[in-house]
Amino acid sequence: MSWSEQVLTELSAEGHRLTGPRRQILEYILRYTAPFTAEELLADLHQTEVQVGRATVYRTLELLQQHEWLRLVHRPEGEHGYVVGEPGHQHHLVCRACGKVTMFEGCELETLLGGLAERLHFRIESHWLEALGVCRSCQVAGS
Amino acid sequence: MSWSEQVLTELSAEGHRLTGPRRQILEYILRYTAPFTAEELLADLHQTEVQVGRATVYRTLELLQQHEWLRLVHRPEGEHGYVVGEPGHQHHLVCRACGKVTMFEGCELETLLGGLAERLHFRIESHWLEALGVCRSCQVAGS
DNA sequence: TCTCCCAGTGATATACTGTATCGTCTAGCT
DNA sequence: AGCTAGACGATACAGTATATCACTGGGAGA
Ligand SMILES: [Zn+2]
Ligand SMILES: [Zn+2]
Ligand SMILES: [Zn+2]
Ligand SMILES: [Zn+2]
Numbered sequence A, B: 001m002s003w004s005e006q007v008l009t010e011l012s013a014e015g016h017r018l019t020g021p022r023r024q025i026l027e028y029i030l031r032y033t034a035p036f037t038a039e040e041l042l043a044d045l046h047q048t049e050v051q052v053g054r055a056t057v058y059r060t061l062e063l064l065q066q067h068e069w070l071r072l073v074h075r076p077e078g079e080h081g082y083v084v085g086e087p088g089h090q091h092h093l094v095c096r097a098c099g100k101v102t103m104f105e106g107c108e109l110e111t112l113l114g115g116l117a118e119r120l121h122f123r124i125e126s127h128w129l130e131a132l133g134v135c136r137s138c139q140v141a142g143s
Numbered sequence C: 001t002c003t004c005c006c007a008g009t010g011a012t013a014t015a016c017t018g019t020a021t022c023g024t025c026t027a028g029c030t
Numbered sequence D: 001a002g003c004t005a006g007a008c009g010a011t012a013c014a015g016t017a018t019a020t021c022a023c024t025g026g027g028a029g030a
Helices: A003-013 A019-028 A038-047 A054-066 A109-120 A137-140 B003-013 B020-031 B038-047 B054-066 B109-120 B136-142
Strands: A069-073 A081-083 A091-095 A101-104 A123-134 B070-074 B080-084 B091-097 B102-104 B125-132
Touching: A003 A019, A019 A038, A019 A054, A019 B125, A038 A054, A054 A069, A054 A101, A069 A091, A069 A123, A101 B109, A109 A123, A109 B102, A109 B109, A109 B125, A123 A137, A123 B109, B003 B020, B020 B038, B038 B054, B054 B070, B054 B080, B070 B091, B070 B125, B109 B125, B125 B136
Parallel strands: A091 A123, B091 B125
Antiparallel strands: A069 A081, A091 A101, A123 B125, B070 B080, B091 B102
Protein backbone atom coordinates (compact mmCIF):
# COMPACT_ATOMS: atom_id res chain seq x y z
CA MET A 1 0.00 0.00 0.00
CA SER A 2 1.56 3.24 -1.13
CA TRP A 3 1.93 6.36 0.97
CA SER A 4 -0.86 8.21 -0.80
CA GLU A 5 -3.19 5.22 -0.54
CA GLN A 6 -2.49 4.98 3.18
CA VAL A 7 -3.16 8.66 3.64
CA LEU A 8 -6.38 8.51 1.65
CA THR A 9 -7.54 5.50 3.67
CA GLU A 10 -6.94 7.19 7.00
CA LEU A 11 -8.48 10.46 5.95
CA SER A 12 -11.55 8.66 4.66
CA ALA A 13 -11.84 6.65 7.85
CA GLU A 14 -11.97 9.90 9.79
CA GLY A 15 -14.76 11.25 7.66
CA HIS A 16 -12.72 13.54 5.43
CA ARG A 17 -13.66 13.62 1.77
CA LEU A 18 -11.34 12.29 -0.91
CA THR A 19 -11.60 15.17 -3.32
CA GLY A 20 -9.83 15.69 -6.61
CA PRO A 21 -7.51 18.46 -5.34
CA ARG A 22 -6.46 16.34 -2.37
CA ARG A 23 -5.61 13.39 -4.59
CA GLN A 24 -3.64 15.59 -6.96
CA ILE A 25 -1.71 17.25 -4.15
CA LEU A 26 -0.91 13.91 -2.55
CA GLU A 27 0.39 12.55 -5.81
CA TYR A 28 2.46 15.62 -6.57
CA ILE A 29 4.08 15.71 -3.15
CA LEU A 30 5.81 12.42 -3.84
CA ARG A 31 7.92 14.04 -6.55
CA TYR A 32 9.85 16.06 -4.00
CA THR A 33 13.17 14.76 -2.74
CA ALA A 34 13.82 17.81 -0.56
CA PRO A 35 11.66 19.79 1.87
CA PHE A 36 9.17 22.08 0.16
CA THR A 37 6.99 24.99 1.26
CA ALA A 38 3.32 25.61 0.54
CA GLU A 39 4.20 28.43 -1.85
CA GLU A 40 6.63 26.25 -3.77
CA LEU A 41 4.08 23.48 -4.16
CA LEU A 42 1.50 26.01 -5.28
CA ALA A 43 3.84 27.48 -7.88
CA ASP A 44 4.87 24.05 -9.13
CA LEU A 45 1.26 22.94 -9.49
CA HIS A 46 0.45 26.05 -11.48
CA GLN A 47 3.22 25.13 -13.91
CA THR A 48 1.34 21.95 -14.71
CA GLU A 49 -2.16 21.45 -16.00
CA VAL A 50 -3.33 21.02 -12.40
CA GLN A 51 -5.00 24.18 -11.12
CA VAL A 52 -5.54 24.12 -7.37
CA GLY A 53 -6.43 27.11 -5.25
CA ARG A 54 -4.01 28.64 -2.81
CA ALA A 55 -6.26 28.08 0.19
CA THR A 56 -6.67 24.42 -0.65
CA VAL A 57 -2.93 23.87 -0.79
CA TYR A 58 -2.42 25.47 2.61
CA ARG A 59 -5.37 23.63 4.13
CA THR A 60 -4.33 20.27 2.75
CA LEU A 61 -0.73 20.56 3.91
CA GLU A 62 -1.81 21.55 7.39
CA LEU A 63 -4.26 18.66 7.50
CA LEU A 64 -1.54 16.23 6.51
CA GLN A 65 0.86 17.65 9.05
CA GLN A 66 -1.68 17.24 11.83
CA HIS A 67 -1.94 13.56 10.95
CA GLU A 68 1.87 13.29 10.84
CA TRP A 69 1.86 12.28 7.19
CA LEU A 70 3.88 15.41 6.63
CA ARG A 71 6.59 16.78 8.94
CA LEU A 72 8.26 20.13 9.31
CA VAL A 73 12.04 20.42 9.13
CA HIS A 74 14.47 23.30 9.04
CA ARG A 75 15.86 23.86 5.61
CA PRO A 76 19.50 24.94 5.34
CA GLU A 77 18.36 28.44 4.40
CA GLY A 78 16.46 28.74 7.67
CA GLU A 79 12.75 28.46 6.98
CA HIS A 80 10.52 25.45 7.52
CA GLY A 81 9.74 22.94 4.82
CA TYR A 82 7.49 19.90 4.63
CA VAL A 83 8.75 16.38 4.13
CA VAL A 84 6.84 13.14 3.68
CA GLY A 85 6.78 11.13 6.90
CA GLU A 86 5.15 8.29 8.73
CA PRO A 87 3.15 8.62 11.92
CA GLY A 88 5.18 8.05 15.08
CA HIS A 89 8.32 9.42 16.66
CA GLN A 90 11.05 10.21 14.17
CA HIS A 91 13.79 12.68 13.39
CA HIS A 92 15.57 13.92 10.30
CA LEU A 93 18.99 14.45 8.81
CA VAL A 94 18.94 17.27 6.28
CA CYS A 95 21.62 17.55 3.59
CA ARG A 96 22.76 21.13 3.17
CA ALA A 97 24.03 20.39 -0.34
CA CYS A 98 21.11 18.69 -2.07
CA GLY A 99 18.44 19.22 0.57
CA LYS A 100 17.52 15.56 0.71
CA VAL A 101 16.15 14.31 4.01
CA THR A 102 17.00 11.02 5.73
CA MET A 103 14.70 9.85 8.48
CA PHE A 104 15.76 7.91 11.51
CA GLU A 105 13.69 6.47 14.31
CA GLY A 106 14.43 5.31 17.81
CA CYS A 107 16.44 8.15 19.21
CA GLU A 108 17.86 7.52 22.65
CA LEU A 109 17.24 11.01 23.84
CA GLU A 110 14.77 10.04 26.53
CA THR A 111 17.47 9.12 29.05
CA LEU A 112 19.54 12.18 28.24
CA LEU A 113 16.60 14.52 28.52
CA GLY A 114 15.23 12.65 31.51
CA GLY A 115 18.31 13.40 33.58
CA LEU A 116 18.29 16.95 32.43
CA ALA A 117 14.63 17.42 33.29
CA GLU A 118 15.15 16.08 36.76
CA ARG A 119 18.12 18.34 37.37
CA LEU A 120 16.33 21.47 36.16
CA HIS A 121 12.89 20.51 37.48
CA PHE A 122 11.50 20.93 34.00
CA ARG A 123 8.75 18.59 32.81
CA ILE A 124 9.60 17.73 29.21
CA GLU A 125 6.67 16.86 26.99
CA SER A 126 8.20 16.74 23.53
CA HIS A 127 11.44 17.50 21.77
CA TRP A 128 12.69 18.59 18.40
CA LEU A 129 15.92 17.09 17.11
CA GLU A 130 17.38 17.57 13.70
CA ALA A 131 20.82 17.24 12.18
CA LEU A 132 22.30 19.20 9.29
CA GLY A 133 25.16 17.86 7.22
CA VAL A 134 26.08 16.24 3.94
CA CYS A 135 24.54 13.05 2.63
CA ARG A 136 26.52 10.19 1.18
CA SER A 137 26.00 10.95 -2.49
CA CYS A 138 26.90 14.60 -2.02
CA GLN A 139 30.09 13.59 -0.19
CA VAL A 140 31.07 11.42 -3.14
CA ALA A 141 30.20 14.13 -5.65
CA GLY A 142 32.14 16.76 -3.74
CA SER A 143 35.38 14.86 -3.33
CA MET B 1 30.83 42.80 31.88
CA SER B 2 27.17 42.72 30.96
CA TRP B 3 25.68 41.05 27.93
CA SER B 4 25.11 44.29 26.06
CA GLU B 5 28.62 45.51 26.84
CA GLN B 6 30.06 42.26 25.54
CA VAL B 7 28.02 42.52 22.37
CA LEU B 8 29.00 46.13 21.79
CA THR B 9 32.65 45.26 22.31
CA GLU B 10 32.60 42.44 19.79
CA LEU B 11 30.66 44.40 17.23
CA SER B 12 33.05 47.33 17.54
CA ALA B 13 36.03 45.02 17.23
CA GLU B 14 34.65 43.81 13.93
CA GLY B 15 34.30 47.31 12.59
CA HIS B 16 30.58 47.76 13.15
CA ARG B 17 29.41 51.10 14.42
CA LEU B 18 27.89 51.51 17.86
CA THR B 19 24.90 53.61 16.90
CA GLY B 20 22.11 54.90 19.07
CA PRO B 21 19.45 52.53 17.69
CA ARG B 22 21.70 49.53 18.24
CA ARG B 23 22.37 50.49 21.84
CA GLN B 24 18.68 51.04 22.51
CA ILE B 25 17.68 47.75 20.95
CA LEU B 26 20.32 45.87 22.92
CA GLU B 27 19.13 47.38 26.15
CA TYR B 28 15.49 46.71 25.45
CA ILE B 29 16.06 43.07 24.51
CA LEU B 30 17.14 42.28 28.06
CA ARG B 31 13.63 42.98 29.34
CA TYR B 32 12.26 39.87 27.64
CA THR B 33 11.90 36.67 29.62
CA ALA B 34 10.35 34.75 26.72
CA PRO B 35 11.22 34.48 23.02
CA PHE B 36 10.20 37.51 20.99
CA THR B 37 9.82 38.28 17.30
CA ALA B 38 11.04 41.29 15.34
CA GLU B 39 7.52 42.63 15.03
CA GLU B 40 6.90 42.35 18.75
CA LEU B 41 10.09 44.18 19.56
CA LEU B 42 9.20 46.85 17.03
CA ALA B 43 5.73 47.33 18.51
CA ASP B 44 7.08 47.41 22.06
CA LEU B 45 9.68 50.00 21.16
CA HIS B 46 7.04 52.17 19.57
CA GLN B 47 5.12 52.11 22.85
CA THR B 48 8.06 53.82 24.48
CA GLU B 49 9.72 57.10 23.66
CA VAL B 50 12.26 55.18 21.59
CA GLN B 51 11.49 55.46 17.88
CA VAL B 52 13.46 52.98 15.80
CA GLY B 53 12.74 52.14 12.18
CA ARG B 54 11.39 48.76 11.14
CA ALA B 55 14.32 47.97 8.88
CA THR B 56 16.80 48.72 11.64
CA VAL B 57 15.09 46.31 14.03
CA TYR B 58 15.17 43.50 11.48
CA ARG B 59 18.76 44.23 10.48
CA THR B 60 19.99 44.43 14.05
CA LEU B 61 18.34 41.19 15.13
CA GLU B 62 19.77 39.36 12.16
CA LEU B 63 23.21 40.78 12.87
CA LEU B 64 23.02 39.61 16.47
CA GLN B 65 21.82 36.18 15.46
CA GLN B 66 24.72 35.75 13.05
CA HIS B 67 27.08 36.43 15.94
CA GLU B 68 25.16 33.99 18.15
CA TRP B 69 24.29 36.69 20.66
CA LEU B 70 20.71 35.89 19.78
CA ARG B 71 19.30 32.43 19.07
CA LEU B 72 16.17 31.18 17.36
CA VAL B 73 13.81 28.83 19.18
CA HIS B 74 10.40 27.41 18.40
CA ARG B 75 7.69 29.07 20.39
CA PRO B 76 4.79 26.88 21.55
CA GLU B 77 2.56 28.52 18.95
CA GLY B 78 4.90 27.35 16.21
CA GLU B 79 6.82 30.33 14.89
CA HIS B 80 10.39 31.28 15.65
CA GLY B 81 11.35 33.69 18.37
CA TYR B 82 14.66 35.20 19.45
CA VAL B 83 16.24 34.57 22.83
CA VAL B 84 19.38 36.04 24.35
CA GLY B 85 22.27 33.61 24.16
CA GLU B 86 25.98 33.22 24.45
CA PRO B 87 28.28 32.18 21.63
CA GLY B 88 28.99 28.47 21.62
CA HIS B 89 27.05 25.23 21.59
CA GLN B 90 23.83 25.35 23.58
CA HIS B 91 20.24 24.20 23.56
CA HIS B 92 16.94 25.32 25.01
CA LEU B 93 13.99 24.14 27.05
CA VAL B 94 10.90 26.16 26.21
CA CYS B 95 7.97 26.34 28.63
CA ARG B 96 4.67 26.07 26.81
CA ALA B 97 2.86 27.77 29.69
CA CYS B 98 4.87 30.93 30.36
CA GLY B 99 7.19 30.83 27.34
CA LYS B 100 10.30 31.16 29.48
CA VAL B 101 13.45 29.59 28.08
CA THR B 102 16.05 27.62 30.03
CA MET B 103 19.40 27.09 28.40
CA PHE B 104 21.57 24.04 28.86
CA GLU B 105 25.01 23.32 27.54
CA GLY B 106 27.06 20.19 27.16
CA CYS B 107 24.68 17.88 25.42
CA GLU B 108 25.93 14.35 24.93
CA LEU B 109 24.42 13.99 21.52
CA GLU B 110 27.74 13.68 19.74
CA THR B 111 28.10 9.98 20.50
CA LEU B 112 24.49 9.23 19.64
CA LEU B 113 24.66 11.13 16.37
CA GLY B 114 28.13 9.83 15.66
CA GLY B 115 26.96 6.23 15.53
CA LEU B 116 24.00 7.21 13.44
CA ALA B 117 26.12 9.17 10.98
CA GLU B 118 28.44 6.22 10.50
CA ARG B 119 25.58 3.84 9.93
CA LEU B 120 23.87 6.09 7.38
CA HIS B 121 27.07 7.44 5.82
CA PHE B 122 25.88 10.96 6.58
CA ARG B 123 28.43 13.59 7.60
CA ILE B 124 26.78 15.57 10.39
CA GLU B 125 27.93 19.15 10.75
CA SER B 126 25.50 20.62 13.22
CA HIS B 127 22.31 19.76 15.02
CA TRP B 128 19.23 21.42 16.42
CA LEU B 129 17.82 20.15 19.69
CA GLU B 130 15.04 21.75 21.64
CA ALA B 131 12.60 20.53 24.25
CA LEU B 132 9.09 21.76 24.96
CA GLY B 133 7.45 21.28 28.34
CA VAL B 134 6.54 23.01 31.56
CA CYS B 135 9.00 24.85 33.76
CA ARG B 136 9.21 24.45 37.51
CA SER B 137 7.29 27.54 38.53
CA CYS B 138 4.48 26.77 36.09
CA GLN B 139 4.23 23.23 37.46
CA VAL B 140 3.83 24.65 40.95
CA ALA B 141 1.30 27.19 39.80
CA GLY B 142 -0.71 24.61 37.91
CA SER B 143 -1.01 22.02 40.66
C1' DT C 1 38.67 69.51 18.23
C1' DC C 2 37.29 69.63 13.56
C1' DT C 3 36.34 67.49 9.14
C1' DC C 4 35.12 64.07 6.16
C1' DC C 5 33.45 59.63 4.59
C1' DC C 6 30.78 55.88 4.56
C1' DA C 7 28.19 52.48 7.47
C1' DG C 8 23.99 52.84 9.15
C1' DT C 9 19.29 54.80 9.45
C1' DG C 10 14.44 55.17 8.43
C1' DA C 11 10.42 56.71 5.52
C1' DT C 12 8.25 54.78 1.80
C1' DA C 13 7.11 51.56 -1.51
C1' DT C 14 6.87 47.03 -2.70
C1' DA C 15 6.96 42.06 -2.43
C1' DC C 16 5.93 38.06 -0.10
C1' DT C 17 3.24 34.90 2.90
C1' DG C 18 -0.70 33.38 5.06
C1' DT C 19 -5.78 33.87 6.40
C1' DA C 20 -10.80 35.24 6.25
C1' DT C 21 -14.84 35.42 3.65
C1' DC C 22 -18.38 33.53 1.11
C1' DG C 23 -20.85 31.85 -2.93
C1' DT C 24 -20.35 27.56 -5.54
C1' DC C 25 -19.57 22.80 -6.14
C1' DT C 26 -19.20 17.92 -5.32
C1' DA C 27 -18.25 13.55 -2.60
C1' DG C 28 -20.65 10.37 -0.34
C1' DC C 29 -24.79 8.86 1.67
C1' DT C 30 -29.71 7.66 1.45
C1' DA D 1 -31.35 10.66 -8.48
C1' DG D 2 -31.46 14.01 -4.82
C1' DC D 3 -29.72 15.97 -0.53
C1' DT D 4 -26.41 18.14 2.32
C1' DA D 5 -22.47 19.17 4.79
C1' DG D 6 -17.67 19.35 3.70
C1' DA D 7 -14.61 21.16 0.61
C1' DC D 8 -13.19 24.36 -3.02
C1' DG D 9 -11.32 28.65 -4.86
C1' DA D 10 -11.71 33.63 -6.28
C1' DT D 11 -11.11 37.62 -3.94
C1' DA D 12 -9.99 40.61 -0.47
C1' DC D 13 -7.36 41.45 3.36
C1' DA D 14 -3.84 41.23 7.07
C1' DG D 15 0.69 40.45 8.51
C1' DT D 16 5.58 39.96 7.69
C1' DA D 17 9.77 41.04 5.46
C1' DT D 18 12.72 43.36 2.04
C1' DA D 19 14.29 46.93 -1.56
C1' DT D 20 15.19 51.61 -2.37
C1' DC D 21 17.42 55.80 -1.54
C1' DA D 22 18.18 60.39 0.40
C1' DC D 23 19.95 61.61 4.68
C1' DT D 24 22.44 61.26 9.20
C1' DG D 25 25.94 60.69 12.54
C1' DG D 26 29.87 57.49 14.32
C1' DG D 27 34.47 57.60 14.58
C1' DA D 28 39.04 57.67 12.42
C1' DG D 29 42.46 60.61 10.97
C1' DA D 30 44.22 65.25 10.44
ZN1 LIG E 1 22.96 15.62 -0.41
ZN1 LIG F 1 11.96 25.98 13.26
ZN1 LIG G 1 6.71 28.30 32.68
ZN1 LIG H 1 23.96 19.68 21.08
